[in-house]
Amino acid sequence: MATAENPKYKVIGTRPIRHDGADKVTGRARYGADIQLSGMLYGAMLRSPHAHANIKSIDTSKAEALPGVRAVATSADLPEQGDRVVELGEGAANMRHLTANVLARGKVLYRGHSIAAVAADNIHIAEEAIKLIEVEYELLPPVMDVVGAMAENAPVLNDDIRTESVGSAPPAKDSKPTNVAKHFLFEKGDVAAGFAEADIIVEREFDTAMVHQGYIEPHNATVLWNTDGKLTVWISTQGSFTVRQQTAELLKIPISNVKVIPTEIGGGFGGKISVYLPPVAAVLSKKTGRPVKLVMSRTNVFEATGPTPGSHMKVKLGATKDGKLVAGEAWIAFEAGAYTGSPIGPACMCVFACYDLPHGRVEGFDVCVNKPRTNAYRAPGSTHVAFATETLVNEICEKIDVDPAEFRINNAAKEGVRRVDGPVYARVGMVETVEAIKNSEHYKTALEGKYRGRGIASGFWFNCGLKSAASATVNPDGTVSLLEGSTDIGGSRTGIAMQLAEALGITAEEVIPAVGDTDSVGYCDVTGGSRVTFATGIAAIEAAKDIQRQLVDRAAMIWEVDSSHVSYSDGGVHGPDGKQLSFKEMAAKLHGTGGAVIGRGTSSEATQGGAFGTHCVDVEVDVDLGKVQILRYTAAQDAGTAIHPSYVEGQMQGGAVQGIGWALNEEYWYDEQGEMRNSTYLDYRIPTCYDVPMIDTIIVEVPDPQHPYGVRGVGEVPICPPPAAIANAIYDAVGVRMHDLPMSPPKLLAEILKK
Amino acid sequence: MHAFDYQSPSTVAEAIELMAKHNGSARPLAGGTDLIDQMRVGRLAPDVLIDVKKLDELNVLSADAAGLHVGAAVPCYRIYGDETVNSQYTALADSCHIIGGIQIQSRASIGGNLCNSGPAADSTPSMIALGGVCVIAGPSGSREIAVESFCTGPGKNVLEPGELLVEVRFPARPANSGSHYRRMIPRNEMDIAVVGVGASVTLDDSGQNFVSARIGLGAIAATPLFAEAAGESLAGQPVNDESLEKAAAAAREIASPITDMRGTREYRIHVTGVLVKRVLQAAIVRARGEQIDYCRGH
Structure with a gap:
C-alpha cells in the first residue's frame, strides 16, 4: 500500500530471485561450522556448573596428559585488560568484563560461564579432556531476580561496578560496589501537572522473562594464528569488523593482524555481535600452530551467549476522558546479566515513543544478576516496554470507551513531536500504520465465537545509520561485481544490489553481490539497528554514482567532447547530437578506454527517521487449559520504500513470530540454584509452523527523506507489538489482563481461575 | 561422545x-x-x-x-x-x-x-x-x-x-469399544506432554452406559499411572457429565506431579481432570462408531 506519491522505479519494488538462493536451498552455502582446514584441531570448553562462585584453583594437568590433546587454555593465556573502555562499533565495552566473559577470571557469574578450553585431534577427545580439568569452587549465593539484586544487602557480582547515572558525575571509585550498573532518567514537561489534567490514570506492574534470540545456527569460530603473527578468523557474525576489533583488543594485537572472513550466517537477531569464541580459538591456535575450530552446543548457546533481559516495570499513563494522553511515567529495571550492558537505555527511549506525550518521566536501571550477559535482540528493549505501554493504552481505551485504533491515531507521534528523551521526530509513519490496520479487511471483519478476542498494539524502533562501505567493479559483459562488508542476515545483499542496479539502470540479475572479508572491503559497522539496507544501500548508490562519473569521462573521451556535455541516465551515457551508449556497450569498451572501472561509495552521515508498526491479532483461549491459539494475524509497518517487498514481508512475519513466541511460551526457566532447566529447543518453546497462522502483511510506505530512495530499516520493529497485541486479545477473549510474560498456559489458567 | x-x-x-x-x-x-x-x-x-x-x-x-x-x-x-x-x-x-x-x-x-x-x-x-x-x-x-x-x-x-x-x-477389543489419547502441550506439535491421558471405554449396546473403562495418565507422577479407580468408577454408570466428573476427580486424586519448566503441580492436577473428561468424551464417540472432531496437538 503506497501512502505517498512514489517515483517510478525499475528495480526497486520488484521481487527478483535472491543471489544466494541456489546455494541456500541446495545446502551448498557455507556456514561457520562447515569450515574444514588441513591440520585443523577441534576445541571444547569447560563451563561452570554453578551460577555464582569463586574459582579457587584450576588444574589442567590431567587434561593435558590425555593422548590427542594438543593444548589447554585458561584466562591466564589472555592478556590483562585493566580498566579499559573501548568503542566496539555498537556501543562501548569495558574490556575487563569482556575478557572475563570470554574466559572467567577468578569468578564465575553464571552457569555456563567458560573457564577453560581444550584443542584436540577430534571433538570426542576434546570433550573427554575437559572432564579431566579439575576446578575448585567456593560457592556464592546466586542472585537471580532483578528487583532482589537491587536491594541494599544483595550479594554483589562485580567488585568494580558502581552506579553510573546518565548526566551525572561518575561514581566515586571508593564507593561501595553494587549490582546497579546504570541509572537513566529522562523527563519532559511537568509530570505532576500532566497527571493532574488526567480524568483517567492507569498504573500497572509488569514482568517479562529472559528470552533468547533463538537463531538456528550455534556460535562458532575457526582461527589460525599463523607463524607470521597474522590471524585469520572464519566465523558467522553480524559484524566482521567488530569481530576483528574485539579479537584484536582482547588479544592486545593490532587490528591489521586480524583478518575476519565471514561465512554465511544462520540467524543473529543481535546475538551474533559480541565475541565469545575467537580469542579462545586464537590462543589454542597460537599454542599448537594449527587452526582450531570451536562450535557451541545448543545448551552453550542458551547458557552462555547474549539473550535479552528479563525485566520488572511499573508504568503509569494518564488521559482525558475525551481520549487525549496527558502524562506518562515509567520505572524500568532490566537484568543486565553477569556484566553491565542491557538495552535499558533504548527501553527508556522507546517506552512512550509511539505517542505525543506532553509530560513524561522515565527512569531505568541496568542491574547485574547471575545470568548470561545480555545482548541485543531485535529492537533491544522496545518489546518489553511496548508490552507495558500498549496494554495500558488499551485499558485506558476500554475505560473511556474509545476505539483503540482511533485513540492511537489521535495521540500518535508525528513530525515535530518531541520524545520524552529529547529527540524531535522527522517525517514518520505511526499514524499511517494504525490507519492501515484500521482500514484492513481483518479489522473491519467482526470476530465471532466464544472465548475469542482481538487486540492491537503498536511499536517503535529508532533504526540507525552508522558507517558502511562498498565497491563495485564493472565487468566487460555489462555486469557489475558488488563487494560490501555487511554480513547478510536478512537478504541484504540482494537489497543492496537492487539499489546499485536502480542507480545504474541495469537489472538486479546484472549485479553480482558478495560480502567481503575485512581485508578486501572498506569498514562496515555491524549488521544491526535495521541499518544495512539503508546505509550500505547508500554506499552502493554512491559507488554507482562513482561508476557513472567514470563512464561519463570514458564516453567523453570516445566522443572527443568535454565531459560536461555528457550525462548518465536511463542506463547509459548520453552526449551531444543524440549520441548515446548503453551501460552494456560502455562496459564492452572498458579495455580500450583505460581498463577497469571501479566505483566506490561510503555512508557515514545519514541517520534514519525511525520506524513504526501496528499489529492486529485474533486469538482463541482454551479456558480449561489456559492455552492460546493465534487465529489470525495482520502486521502493518512503515518501510519507507520497500526495496524487495518479499524481504520486507519476511522481516515483518519473522519479527511477528518471534514476538508471538516471546508472548506465549519462551522463557529462561531457572531453578533455585540458578540453573536454566530448559536449555534445549524441546523445552525452550519457540513457535513452530503449527503454532502460527500465515502472518498477513501491509507494507506502508512513508519514504524517509534521508535516503535517496526513501528506505527505512524494517528488521526490528515487527517484534515489538506482538506481546501487547496478544495480551489485549486475551483480555478481549476472556476478560483477564496479563502483566507477566510469557503468558504461558499455567499462568493464564491461574488468572482465569481467579476470576 | x-x-x-x-x-x-x-x-x-x-x-x-x-x-x-x-x-x-x-x-x-x-x-x-x-x-x-x-x-x-x-x-x-x-x-x-x-x-x-x-x-x-x-x-x-x-x-x-x-x-x-x-x-x-x-x-x-x-x-x-x-x-x-x-x-x-x-x-x-x-x-x-x-x-x-x-x-x-x-x-x-x-x-x-x-x-x-x-x-x-x-x-x-x-x-x-x-x-x-x-x-x-x-x-x-x-x-x-x-x-x-x-x-x-x-x-x-x-x-x-x-x-x-x-x-x-x-487383548482383543470387545464390541462398542473406543479409545483416545490426548496431551496438553504449550505448542501444537513437536513438544512433550505436560499431562497426557489415554482412555479406553466399552459401552453397552445402547451406547448410553459404560460397561468398563481404563484410563492411563502421563506426566503427573514419577511413572505413567493406571487410574484404576477412575476407570472403575465408570463401570455400569450412564454416559453423562456427572459420571465423567467423578472419573476426572478420581484421576486428579492419584496425580502427584512436580512443578518444573513444563508446568506447575497445581496446573497439572487441574489439567488431568480436564483431559480425562475430554479423552473419555472422544473415546465414547468412537465407541459409538462415530468420528471425533479434533485438531491433533491442540
Missing part, C-alpha cells in the same frame, strides 16, 4: 546372550531416537549398542484371536498405518501420530518409548488404557507384566540385566 561397540544379533537368543554378557553396560538400540540423543549429551555412556531392530520377533505387527501383537521395535509409522490399530486400538495410533515429527515416527518404536520409561512418554498411557502386556525375554526364559507395572521411576523399569522387551500384546 563415549566410544562404543556395535553388535547386530540375528536372533532374540543371541541378543539376550549379548545383553547378559555385557551385564548392564550394553543398551539395546531400536529406533535410537532417545538413546542416540542421550549418548550425545552424555546422559548415557554404554560400551555396547545391541541393534534389535532386525530381529523378526521385535518387528511383528499382527492381530489374532489373542489380540494385537506389536513388536518392541515396530516404528510408529507402521503402527498408525495399520488398519486394525486404526479401527480398534485407536488410542495407540493417536499416540504414535504425535511422537516427534515425521522423521522420528519413521524410527521411534513404542517398545523404545516404554523402555526409556519417561513419565511423559506419549504411548504408555494408551498402552495402559488398552490393557497392554509386556512380553519380556531373558536368560532365564520369558515373563509377562502389565504395562502399568513396567516403569518403576523416571528412566527406570523392571528389566533386569540381560532382559529384552520383545513385544507388547493387547
Whole structure:
C-alpha cells in the first residue's frame, strides 16, 4: 500500500530471485561450522556448573596428559585488560568484563560461564579432556531476580561496578560496589501537572522473562594464528569488523593482524555481535600452530551467549476522558546479566515513543544478576516496554470507551513531536500504520465465537545509520561485481544490489553481490539497528554514482567532447547530437578506454527517521487449559520504500513470530540454584509452523527523506507489538489482563481461575 | 561422545546372550531416537549398542484371536498405518501420530518409548488404557507384566540385566469399544506432554452406559499411572457429565506431579481432570462408531 506519491522505479519494488538462493536451498552455502582446514584441531570448553562462585584453583594437568590433546587454555593465556573502555562499533565495552566473559577470571557469574578450553585431534577427545580439568569452587549465593539484586544487602557480582547515572558525575571509585550498573532518567514537561489534567490514570506492574534470540545456527569460530603473527578468523557474525576489533583488543594485537572472513550466517537477531569464541580459538591456535575450530552446543548457546533481559516495570499513563494522553511515567529495571550492558537505555527511549506525550518521566536501571550477559535482540528493549505501554493504552481505551485504533491515531507521534528523551521526530509513519490496520479487511471483519478476542498494539524502533562501505567493479559483459562488508542476515545483499542496479539502470540479475572479508572491503559497522539496507544501500548508490562519473569521462573521451556535455541516465551515457551508449556497450569498451572501472561509495552521515508498526491479532483461549491459539494475524509497518517487498514481508512475519513466541511460551526457566532447566529447543518453546497462522502483511510506505530512495530499516520493529497485541486479545477473549510474560498456559489458567 | 561397540544379533537368543554378557553396560538400540540423543549429551555412556531392530520377533505387527501383537521395535509409522490399530486400538495410533515429527515416527518404536520409561512418554498411557502386556525375554526364559507395572521411576523399569522387551500384546477389543489419547502441550506439535491421558471405554449396546473403562495418565507422577479407580468408577454408570466428573476427580486424586519448566503441580492436577473428561468424551464417540472432531496437538 503506497501512502505517498512514489517515483517510478525499475528495480526497486520488484521481487527478483535472491543471489544466494541456489546455494541456500541446495545446502551448498557455507556456514561457520562447515569450515574444514588441513591440520585443523577441534576445541571444547569447560563451563561452570554453578551460577555464582569463586574459582579457587584450576588444574589442567590431567587434561593435558590425555593422548590427542594438543593444548589447554585458561584466562591466564589472555592478556590483562585493566580498566579499559573501548568503542566496539555498537556501543562501548569495558574490556575487563569482556575478557572475563570470554574466559572467567577468578569468578564465575553464571552457569555456563567458560573457564577453560581444550584443542584436540577430534571433538570426542576434546570433550573427554575437559572432564579431566579439575576446578575448585567456593560457592556464592546466586542472585537471580532483578528487583532482589537491587536491594541494599544483595550479594554483589562485580567488585568494580558502581552506579553510573546518565548526566551525572561518575561514581566515586571508593564507593561501595553494587549490582546497579546504570541509572537513566529522562523527563519532559511537568509530570505532576500532566497527571493532574488526567480524568483517567492507569498504573500497572509488569514482568517479562529472559528470552533468547533463538537463531538456528550455534556460535562458532575457526582461527589460525599463523607463524607470521597474522590471524585469520572464519566465523558467522553480524559484524566482521567488530569481530576483528574485539579479537584484536582482547588479544592486545593490532587490528591489521586480524583478518575476519565471514561465512554465511544462520540467524543473529543481535546475538551474533559480541565475541565469545575467537580469542579462545586464537590462543589454542597460537599454542599448537594449527587452526582450531570451536562450535557451541545448543545448551552453550542458551547458557552462555547474549539473550535479552528479563525485566520488572511499573508504568503509569494518564488521559482525558475525551481520549487525549496527558502524562506518562515509567520505572524500568532490566537484568543486565553477569556484566553491565542491557538495552535499558533504548527501553527508556522507546517506552512512550509511539505517542505525543506532553509530560513524561522515565527512569531505568541496568542491574547485574547471575545470568548470561545480555545482548541485543531485535529492537533491544522496545518489546518489553511496548508490552507495558500498549496494554495500558488499551485499558485506558476500554475505560473511556474509545476505539483503540482511533485513540492511537489521535495521540500518535508525528513530525515535530518531541520524545520524552529529547529527540524531535522527522517525517514518520505511526499514524499511517494504525490507519492501515484500521482500514484492513481483518479489522473491519467482526470476530465471532466464544472465548475469542482481538487486540492491537503498536511499536517503535529508532533504526540507525552508522558507517558502511562498498565497491563495485564493472565487468566487460555489462555486469557489475558488488563487494560490501555487511554480513547478510536478512537478504541484504540482494537489497543492496537492487539499489546499485536502480542507480545504474541495469537489472538486479546484472549485479553480482558478495560480502567481503575485512581485508578486501572498506569498514562496515555491524549488521544491526535495521541499518544495512539503508546505509550500505547508500554506499552502493554512491559507488554507482562513482561508476557513472567514470563512464561519463570514458564516453567523453570516445566522443572527443568535454565531459560536461555528457550525462548518465536511463542506463547509459548520453552526449551531444543524440549520441548515446548503453551501460552494456560502455562496459564492452572498458579495455580500450583505460581498463577497469571501479566505483566506490561510503555512508557515514545519514541517520534514519525511525520506524513504526501496528499489529492486529485474533486469538482463541482454551479456558480449561489456559492455552492460546493465534487465529489470525495482520502486521502493518512503515518501510519507507520497500526495496524487495518479499524481504520486507519476511522481516515483518519473522519479527511477528518471534514476538508471538516471546508472548506465549519462551522463557529462561531457572531453578533455585540458578540453573536454566530448559536449555534445549524441546523445552525452550519457540513457535513452530503449527503454532502460527500465515502472518498477513501491509507494507506502508512513508519514504524517509534521508535516503535517496526513501528506505527505512524494517528488521526490528515487527517484534515489538506482538506481546501487547496478544495480551489485549486475551483480555478481549476472556476478560483477564496479563502483566507477566510469557503468558504461558499455567499462568493464564491461574488468572482465569481467579476470576 | 563415549566410544562404543556395535553388535547386530540375528536372533532374540543371541541378543539376550549379548545383553547378559555385557551385564548392564550394553543398551539395546531400536529406533535410537532417545538413546542416540542421550549418548550425545552424555546422559548415557554404554560400551555396547545391541541393534534389535532386525530381529523378526521385535518387528511383528499382527492381530489374532489373542489380540494385537506389536513388536518392541515396530516404528510408529507402521503402527498408525495399520488398519486394525486404526479401527480398534485407536488410542495407540493417536499416540504414535504425535511422537516427534515425521522423521522420528519413521524410527521411534513404542517398545523404545516404554523402555526409556519417561513419565511423559506419549504411548504408555494408551498402552495402559488398552490393557497392554509386556512380553519380556531373558536368560532365564520369558515373563509377562502389565504395562502399568513396567516403569518403576523416571528412566527406570523392571528389566533386569540381560532382559529384552520383545513385544507388547493387547487383548482383543470387545464390541462398542473406543479409545483416545490426548496431551496438553504449550505448542501444537513437536513438544512433550505436560499431562497426557489415554482412555479406553466399552459401552453397552445402547451406547448410553459404560460397561468398563481404563484410563492411563502421563506426566503427573514419577511413572505413567493406571487410574484404576477412575476407570472403575465408570463401570455400569450412564454416559453423562456427572459420571465423567467423578472419573476426572478420581484421576486428579492419584496425580502427584512436580512443578518444573513444563508446568506447575497445581496446573497439572487441574489439567488431568480436564483431559480425562475430554479423552473419555472422544473415546465414547468412537465407541459409538462415530468420528471425533479434533485438531491433533491442540
